[in-house]
Amino acid sequence: MIPVNEFRNIATEQNPRFRVLKPWWDVFSEYLCIAMLMIGVFGCTMQLTQEKISCLPDRITGDSDESMDCSYLQNPRENESLWEHAITKNIAPNIVEVFGRKNNLDIHQYIFINSFCYERAVHWYGKYFPYLVVIHTMVFMVASSFWFKFPGTSSKIELFVSILGKCFDSPWTTRAISEVSEEREDMVTWKKNYTAKASAVDSPDEEDKSAAFIRSTSIVSDRETNVLEPEHAASVLDKKEGEQAKALFEKVRKFQTHVEEADLLYHMYVLQTSLKVLKFAIITIYSVFLVPNIQIVVTCRVPPDLTGFSLFCCNNNKAHLFSKLAYCYIGFVGVYGLLCIYSLYWLFHRPLKAYSFEHVRLETGINDIPDVKNDFAFLLHLSDQYDPLYSKRFAVFLSEVSESRLSQVNLNHEWPIKKLRTRLVRNASDRLELHLFMLPGLPSTVFDIPEVESLKLEQVNNVIIPGTVTQFSALQEISLIHCPARLQLEALAYLRENLKVLRITFDNLDQVPLWMYTLTNLEELHLSGPLTNDLHRGATLDTLRELKNLRVLTLRGKLAKIPSSVVDVGGQLLRLCVHNEGSRLHSFSSLKKLANLATLELIGCELERLPSAIFSLTNLQQLDLKENRLTTVEEILSLQHCRRLSTLKLWHNSIRYIPEHINKLRSLETLDLSWNKIHKLSLHLCYCTKLRHLDLSHNQLTSLPPEIGILQSLWHLSVAYNSLEVLPEELFSCKRLRTLELGNNRIAFLSQRIGNLAHLVCLELKGNRLETLPVELGDCNLLKLSGLIIEDSLIDMLPSYVKDKMKER
DSSP: OOOHHHHHHHHTOSOGGGGGGOOHHHHHHHHHHHHHHHHHHHHHHHHHHSOOEEEEESOSSOOOOTTOOOGGGSSGGGGHHHHHHHHHTTOOGGGOOBTTBOOOOOHHHHHHHHHHHHHHTSOHHHHHHHHHHHHHHHHHHHHHTHHHHOHHHHHHHHHHHHHHHHHHHOHHHHHHHHHHHHHHHHHHHHHHHHHHHHHTOOOHHHHHHHHHHHTOSSEEOGGGGGGTSHHHHHHHOOHHHHHHHHHHHHHHHHHHHHHTTOOHHHHHHHHHHHHHHHHHHHHHHHHHHHGGGOOSEEEEEOOHHHHSOSEEEEEETTHHHHHHHHHHHHHHHHHHHHHHHHHHHHHHHSOTTEEOOHHHHHHHOOTTOOOEEHHHHHHHHHHHHHOHHHHHHHHHHHOHHHHHHHHHHHHHHHSOHHHHHTTEEEOTTSOEEEEEESOSSOOGGGGGOTTOOEEEEESOSSEEEOGGGGGOTTOOEEEEESOOEEEEHHHHHHHHHHOOEEEEEOSSGGGSOGGGGGOTTOOEEEEESOBOSOTTTSBOOOOOTTOTTOOEEEEESOOSBOOGGGGGGTTTOOEEEEEOTTOOOOBOGGGGGOTTOOEEEEESSOOSSOOGGGGGOTTOOEEEOOSSOOSOOGGGGGGGGOTTOOEEEOOSSOOOOOOGGGGGOTTOOEEEOOSSOOOSOOGGGGGOTTOOEEEOOSSOOOOOOGGGGGOTTOOEEEOOSSOOOOOOGGGGGOTTOOEEEOOSSOOOOOOGGGGGOTTOOEEEOTTSOOSOOOGGGGGOTTOOGGGEESOHHHHHTSOHHHHHHHHHO
């Protein structure tokens, strides 16, 4: 016989880790199978260890069965002692009185009759009932484990259970869940404090602003930095554990992609449960009908030639016990079947092909956990029946936030301080800048370089600026190029007091941080992205009221009008730059309220004339109208109201001529008319006697008027890329010229008076028709050979003493 513990091993031979995929009804079913198996084993043991049947002849003589009565055997215990005495003592039956009768049968005949009647008279169900119980139970056990062994599902299940166990036991999972739990507690506390502070504000507008700020998801709690800082991370995850967690992330992603493509596991479990229900129905039906055939007393007909008796009354010794065991077995099978039916109800009643982590997102605060579907969802539903904590911890690995945090740990090892210092350069504002490009995160080692004045992050993912930013004692500028960033509360407080310049380039509204509206000491704000005036089409500016020290505002987008929020800082704004990328700017009414504006740039705004709103800006000093559609600037006369206007840039337009009344702009010092279609230079331009910088390059000029010599204050003159053939001699009387660009014209001769330009530093002559250079170039005391831009062949024709003289300077 097989011991019971061996059957237990068979019942649980599958990997014990699979218990996470066994709901309570499957576990209960296994215990029922063990109970049914014990019934079968007990019955089989009884069959092999005790006498199966005991028979007595109905009467001593005769073979007629008319008077056969076996009722005296219904209660065999009354004559049990006498019968056992005769059998065990092997006393000859001819001298033994059994139940008041004598016969001449010996013990061997009785044994033969018992065996003969057991095979012929006892119903087959009564004989093989224990064995059927064992076989049926084994079938139930095999059916319950079928999907664990099926080739198409076993590998997926084993991989899922393996990954689930590793995710559950990973130190990283524990770390991430504890971090977000602490973060939520801090956010709740901070919001309460901020709400209380906002309620004290008298102005309703300020209350709205505070409420909007509280709803911002751009600010995180102070706890979140612990993962980023190496000294804290090392105490929880060492480098080896970090690598293991990273490998586990990859396994989870690959498994998710693979298992969500089909629902074979779900269908296999449905098939397995359906087979168990069918088996239950068959066993129940035939067992209920066959159990009554387990009779205690049976009648057996025997050939009279064998013993002289034709009829025997037989007592089935184990029938009473087997009958009780059978009914008990049917009861267990009934409960087993009800569990199977409930399992089918669960399979078809609930949407098991989709799994939502909504409750996990609410509990942990990790908002980017994606919902799963098909087999992946079904496996998670099963694991929930065992312990919902498994799916909660698994969700951490499905979250991009968690993965990015792990990347932060590895990033700190990849970017030590020494490597970061090699990225330090001076930017255009002469600030010491640290530029990081296309990193998976922001290394915490960045904040160990206190001399950084400008932090430029370009396409860096998952940027969280921690409280350690306070170590940047010299920080004044931050540039976020396609790089959404969140702040910790301590970092926000520090930047509100110290940040001067903020540059943001974004693709959508979500990348615009709401914390930028609270930087009260910000002086420059540069925004580049899909800015529009339509709330439904792109990003729009919120109120700028809090930016009380803002002096420079740059907007690059596709605006239909100057945003009304610009008026919030109109009183202190000094420079406004609008780069409209070729979209027409229609309304300029907001400009009139910028009374202190000194610099205005309207670039790519599709302007066809000068906006009248500009003429009211009495403090305007610089006006840049690059890349518009200006063909004439007759309205330039009205610019005389801007008495402080010193710089006018009308480059990259289609202007054909310069109006005569340009001479009304008495304060003009810089005039850029490059990249236009000007054929002739107006004489009146030469009466702008304060001009120091004049750029007429890339036009269609054929000559310069002699009056050009009036511009005695001229430092820079560029007439390159025109069609000039001759230069007026008066040009060389502008003795303050430092840069003279004459390249790519048709000039064939350069006057000897070039030597009068004693302050000349740069002379461009390349691309003309010159055959020689005047030796008087040597009289230009500040002109070096490197500042002479011309063909090498012409330089070689200069006398050697002239070249040596120019080299020595």
